[in-house]
Amino acid sequence: MHNHSIKQVTVVGTGVIGNGWIARFLAQGYDVIATDPAPGAEERVLASVERAWPALEKLGLAAGASKDRLRFEPDLAKAVADADLIQENAPEREELKRRLLAEIDLNAKPDAIIASSTSGLMPSTLQADCARSERIIVAHPFNPVYLIPLVELVGGKRTAPEVLAKAEQFYQSIRMKPLVISAEIEGHVADRLMEAIWREALHLVNDGIATTEEVDAAIIYGPGLRWSLMGPFLTLHLAGGEQGMRHMLEQFGPALKLPWTKLVAPELTEELSNQVIDGCERQTAGHSIAGLEERRDHFLIELQQLLEKYWPGANLNGKL
Known part of the structure; x- marks a missing residue:
């Protein structure tokens, strides 16, 4: 079911996340324009969509979905001119993103939604330099974007509530689980x-x-x-027996003050970096990243099917 006011989407920035969005939008039957100034970007986009497509076919394509509905447009102004929704995925550098969003804002239709995939920056910061800042939101997905349903939606101080509501409907319509976050952090x-x-x-x-x-x-x-079905709260609620969380908090409340965790980040020394890198390389020895991604994708598809079967709230058409 297409969100009727959104027909044309443009993806700005085609790294891993941008390419994941492109594959998802195409699989949901949209026309997609991709833009990225990096040399070789167009070839990488096409290769990335090719790799994701078998998993998307397994998950089920929307009516009219086709890899041929993708167009690469190197000129940013042209790429965003007719879009109803623009998904920005530039590197996580504040100045770069602010400058880019201001430029997108300048060239996009007045009623287009502009969504940033930022994982850390706040929407009030990102919309600061935009003339139509009310239509700038954060829509933060998770890798692989073409399979993982969660998208965190956050508005900034100047974001119009109706823009967030429209975005929520849109992301829901492309089989995602939009989580609208009430305050930015x-x-x-x-x-x-x-x-x-x-x-x-x-x-x-x-x-x-x-x-x-x-x-x-x-x-x-x-x-x-356990978390893949219930998350941390419900998991502990069940661990508390008949009295649930009430019992858990009485029993383990005092342990919160014990030194069970060291949440201040450790110094990333060369030695620690090497331990982590060597460990990961040992774990994946003899396997290509592409092979591991393929295995991950099949697993995620079956896991989501299992989640839909056992958790009524998890069917992808319903609310979170």
Whole structure:
């Protein structure tokens, strides 16, 4: 079901995230214009869509979906001129993004929505230099964008509420789970949660307590399985027995003050960097990244099918 007011989408910046958006938009039956000043960008976009397509076919393409509905336009002004929604994916550098969004804003139709895929920057910062700042939002996806449904939507101080509402409808219509975040904060919600675990993981490796492979196993075969269905709150609610979270908080409340975590980031020394890099390279020895991505994609498709089966709120047409 297309969101009728949004027919033409433009993707600005074609790195891993931009290319993921392009594949998703195409699979959902949209006409997509891609733009990126980097040499060789067009070839990389096409190759990336080719790689993602078998997974998207397995997931199910929308009526009229075709790889041929993609056009590459090197000129930014032309690329955004007729778009109803523009998805910006430039590198995470504030000055660069602000300058780019101001330029997109200048050249886009007055009622086009401009969404930034930023993982850390706040929308009030990003919209600061835009003439029509009310239509600038953050729409932050997760890799691989063509398969992972979550997209965090955040408005800045000047964002119009109806723009956020329209964006929410649009992302829902392309089989995503838009999470509208009520207040802006660096890193939004999901990345802050991941960052906390990432810091702790680096300490565990740095202090010689676990290897990268052991840390990964500790998540995969334990909390990761539960979190994929319930998230951290419901997981603990069930761990509290009949009284649920009430019992959990009474029992484990005091432990929150114990030194179980070291959430201040460790110094990224050369030694720690090498341990992490060597660990990851050992874990993937003999496998190409492309092969690992393919395996990941098949897994994510089956996992989402399983999630829909066991969690009623997870069917992709419903609310979060």
